[in-house]
Amino acid sequence: MMLEIRNLHARAGGNEILKGIDLCVAAGEVHAVMGPNGSGKSTLANVLAGRPEVEITEGELLFDGKPLTDLAPEERAREGIFLAFQYPVEIPGVTNSYFMKAALNAVRRHRGEEELDAFDFLELVKEKIRLVDMDEKFLSRAVNEGFSGGEKKRNEVLQMTLLEPRFAVLDETDSGLDIDALKVVANGVNALRSPERAMLVITHYQRLLDYIVPDTVHVLSDGRIVRSGGKELALELEKLGYGWLETEPAASDPAGSPA
Amino acid sequence: MAESANPSIEELAQREYKYGFVTDIEEDRIPPGLNEDVVRLISRKKEEPAWLLEWRLKALHRFLEMLENDTEPTWAQVHYPKIDYQDITYYSSPKKKKQLQSLDEVDPELLRTYEKLGISLSEQKRLAGVAVDAVFDSVSVATTYKGELEKHGIVFGSFSDAVKEHPEIVEKYLGSVVPYSDNFFAALNSAVFSDGSFAFIPKGVRCPMELSTYFRINAAGTGQFERTLIVAEEGSYVSYLEGCTAPQRDENQLHAAVVELVALDDAEIKYSTVQNWYPGDENGVGGIYNFVTKRGACRGRRSKISWTQVETGSAITWKYPSCILQGDESVGEFYSVAMTNHRQQADTGTKMIHIGRDTKSTIISKGISAGRGQQSYRGLVRIGPKAHGARNYSQCDSLLLGDECGAHTFPYLEVRNATATVEHEATTSKIGEDQLFYCRQRGISEEDAISMIVNGFCKDVLRELPMEFAVEAQNLLGVSLEGSVG
Numbered sequence: 001m002m003l004e005i006r007n008l009h010a011r012a013g014g015n016e017i018l019k020g021i022d023l024c025v026a027a028g029e030v031h032a033v034m035g036p037n038g039s040g041k042s043t044l045a046n047v048l049a050g051r052p053e054v055e056i057t058e059g060e061l062l063f064d065g066k067p068l069t070d071l072a073p074e075e076r077a078r079e080g081i082f083l084a085f086q087y088p089v090e091i092p093g094v095t096n097s098y099f100m101k102a103a104l105n106a107v108r109r110h111r112g113e114e115e116l117d118a119f120d121f122l123e124l125v126k127e128k129i130r131l132v133d134m135d136e137k138f139l140s141r142a143v144n145e146g147f148s149g150g151e152k153k154r155n156e157v158l159q160m161t162l163l164e165p166r167f168a169v170l171d172e173t174d175s176g177l178d179i180d181a182l183k184v185v186a187n188g189v190n191a192l193r194s195p196e197r198a199m200l201v202i203t204h205y206q207r208l209l210d211y212i213v214p215d216t217v218h219v220l221s222d223g224r225i226v227r228s229g230g231k232e233l234a235l236e237l238e239k240l241g242y243g244w245l246e247t248e249p250a251a252s253d254p255a256g257s258p259a
Numbered sequence: 260m261a262e263s264a265n266p267s268i269e270e271l272a273q274r275e276y277k278y279g280f281v282t283d284i285e286e287d288r289i290p291p292g293l294n295e296d297v298v299r300l301i302s303r304k305k306e307e308p309a310w311l312l313e314w315r316l317k318a319l320h321r322f323l324e325m326l327e328n329d330t331e332p333t334w335a336q337v338h339y340p341k342i343d344y345q346d347i348t349y350y351s352s353p354k355k356k357k358q359l360q361s362l363d364e365v366d367p368e369l370l371r372t373y374e375k376l377g378i379s380l381s382e383q384k385r386l387a388g389v390a391v392d393a394v395f396d397s398v399s400v401a402t403t404y405k406g407e408l409e410k411h412g413i414v415f416g417s418f419s420d421a422v423k424e425h426p427e428i429v430e431k432y433l434g435s436v437v438p439y440s441d442n443f444f445a446a447l448n449s450a451v452f453s454d455g456s457f458a459f460i461p462k463g464v465r466c467p468m469e470l471s472t473y474f475r476i477n478a479a480g481t482g483q484f485e486r487t488l489i490v491a492e493e494g495s496y497v498s499y500l501e502g503c504t505a506p507q508r509d510e511n512q513l514h515a516a517v518v519e520l521v522a523l524d525d526a527e528i529k530y531s532t533v534q535n536w537y538p539g540d541e542n543g544v545g546g547i548y549n550f551v552t553k554r555g556a557c558r559g560r561r562s563k564i565s566w567t568q569v570e571t572g573s574a575i576t577w578k579y580p581s582c583i584l585q586g587d588e589s590v591g592e593f594y595s596v597a598m599t600n601h602r603q604q605a606d607t608g609t610k611m612i613h614i615g616r617d618t619k620s621t622i623i624s625k626g627i628s629a630g631r632g633q634q635s636y637r638g639l640v641r642i643g644p645k646a647h648g649a650r651n652y653s654q655c656d657s658l659l660l661g662d663e664c665g666a667h668t669f670p671y672l673e674v675r676n677a678t679a680t681v682e683h684e685a686t687t688s689k690i691g692e693d694q695l696f697y698c699r700q701r702g703i704s705e706e707d708a709i710s711m712i713v714n715g716f717c718k719d720v721l722r723e724l725p726m727e728f729a730v731e732a733q734n735l736l737g738v739s740l741e742g743s744v745g
Contacts, residue, residue: 049700053692077702085700089693093715102711103701110702142715159701 008059019223035220078110080166186211318439318449421457455485524559543602546574557589581610599632628664
């Protein structure tokens with residue numbers, strides 16, 4: 001199993017947000033996590049990436065069978081965990097291509113591969129940027145500075161295709177995107193799908209899952225996974241709304257909770 | 260966990276100021292204290308003409324008067340115990356056996372010191388295309404490329420040599436930009452200055468290489484008082500760089516330098532500083548008090564003076580490189596990065612005095628505070644009544660790392676001409692946990708991420724530095740922030 005989460009409890013900002021998550025993702029699989037605002041979706045994404053502000057209070061987090069909590073965020077990244085941020089930050093004065101080259105070379109060093117020089121890197125990134133339909137001028141701009149919401153998300157997907165992670169977490173990458181941008185992002189993601197890779201696609205809306213078709217859908221509510229099922233679960237949710245979660249008893253609850 | 264390519268943050272934090280060594284060398288020094296005899300002694304040691312001694316004595320009396328009236332400036336946002344000006348040694352120099360004819364005669368211990376600092380003075384290994392004047396304890400010990408420069412009529416070397424060889428130029432310009440009575444520290448410097456650099460670029464000459472001075476403080480218990488004078492005649496151009504380091508000592512040492520620049524019609528002077536005096540330890544013990552007066556006069560039409568400074572050292576920095584824009588259409592620029600870590604304090608900025616018509620000035624100031632560092636930007640833009648069409652643009656940005664440091668901005672605007680345009684922008688930001696996490700999530704180590712974010716923040720200033728210095732400055736910013744996170 002690539003990723004195993006067992007009874008994970010986590011706190012952020014003084015509150016317990018995750019209240020016992022169980023989730024397993026095997027190589028080659030794409031899992032979607034859906035849920036209303038405040039259900040803990042972003043905290044789950046952040047805990048996987050190792051954001052220092054999120055504190056694990058209970059449970060286990062294993063990657064390739066090894067505890068992920070032993071690794072600093074940069075080490076997780078080099079091991080192949082990638083988080084496409086919901087709100088990518090701006091880094092003034094640091095050019096996008098310089099940043100991406102530093103990231104790629106950090107990962108390559110870790111893999112024992114040779115670092116790319118500026119010319120080889122430029123060649124590679126120009127090939128990848130076509131995949132997300134971005135103008136090359138974004139390479140020489142400061143990281144995310146003055147990018148529109150959609151441009152920031154494309155930039156995240158661009159970085160993902162460059163770094164070729166083994167496990168990618170997409171945190172509401174679809175939010176704020178028009179349908180064309182959504183398709184571009186989905187194409188980028190689908191191009192990375194392979195038997196060696198796994199993905200966790202976090203979304204509020206079913207819409208993205210028309211383009212990135214998941215193997216499994218989980219529904220997160222109040223820090224717990226309350227339903228898991230096939231891709232049809234997403235459609236069901238879309239029809240009934242999240243309000244339905246609170247009224248219906250758990251039908252197929254893999255975690256055996258809540259009580 | 261630890262990587263091979265990058266040492267861990269803990270290791271980096273342990274690393275000390277790498278220029279903190281002391282050179283064991285015989286010194287010629289006089290006993291502490293300040294009076295007329297001391298000034299006469301310094302002047303005699305330097306075999307100075309009578310007019311210069313007179314000037315020094317006038318400065319001394321002005322200084323003693325100010326000392327008497329207790330007018331040491333206190334308006335700056337810096338705090339330090341009262342300095343006993345009678346407890347300082349005002350002259351120390353590496354002992355010279357005889358007049359040096361070539362670099363081969365320089366004390367090998369001195370040459371080794373500069374090698375350790377990464378500055379090679381030996382003819383075959385010297386920095387390509389940069390002429391270096393090495394000043395050790397306020398005395399110039401060697402100047403490279405002198406002959407090459409002379410072919411162009413350029414004079415570059417120690418201030419003392421200039422007094423002997425070109426007294427008429429020195430007499431004409433010394434104190435013409437920063438008078439001896441200008442301020443407390445300038446008066447002190449004028450009385451006791453020991454050496455410094457001098458550059459003269461004749462009419463129409465574009466200096467073919469960078470001129471550079473490396474200042475090194477070595478002796479203990481001494482004050483350091485250099486005097487630098489650069490004169491660019493009509494249509495000439497020069498780019499000058501200065502670097503500064505000092506040994507690590509538990510006591511505070513006073514450094515009160517004066518720099519005067521004069522640009523005539525169509526002349527351009529680009530003056531770059533990488534200041535890395537010993538900043539004191541993390542508890543604020545030791546370090547240099549850097550109280551410096553730097554001013555340039557754009558005397559001629561369309562003349563231009565540009566100050567670029569990267570200030571990472573010193574326990575206290577009190578420094579305002581300024582431009583007097585006297586010539587019509589003259590241009591003044593100030594690009595500054597100041598960093599304070601641990602308990603360093605800096606009060607720095609500039610003055611742009613617009614006198615002529617259509618004069619233009621640009622101020623870009625980047626302040627970075629970490630640890631318990633405190634820093635203030637203090638800048639004056641004055642537009643005189645005759646400065647029709649004058650323009651100024653000021654941008655002051657502060658970056659904070661951590662919760663215990665501080666950043667302050669004190670802009671002063673005096674506009675006496677209605678046709679002038681003055682713009683001021685200021686921002687303060689914290690190095691975000693979000694930015695750090697974003698970089699780390701991409702595999703970039705925390706220290707590399709901080710260095711990247713800080714260098715990005717300073718980019719507008721760093722790109723003004725000559726190439727060789729830009730790399731040094733970038734590394735310096737990284738080193739100075741070691742131990743500021745985690």
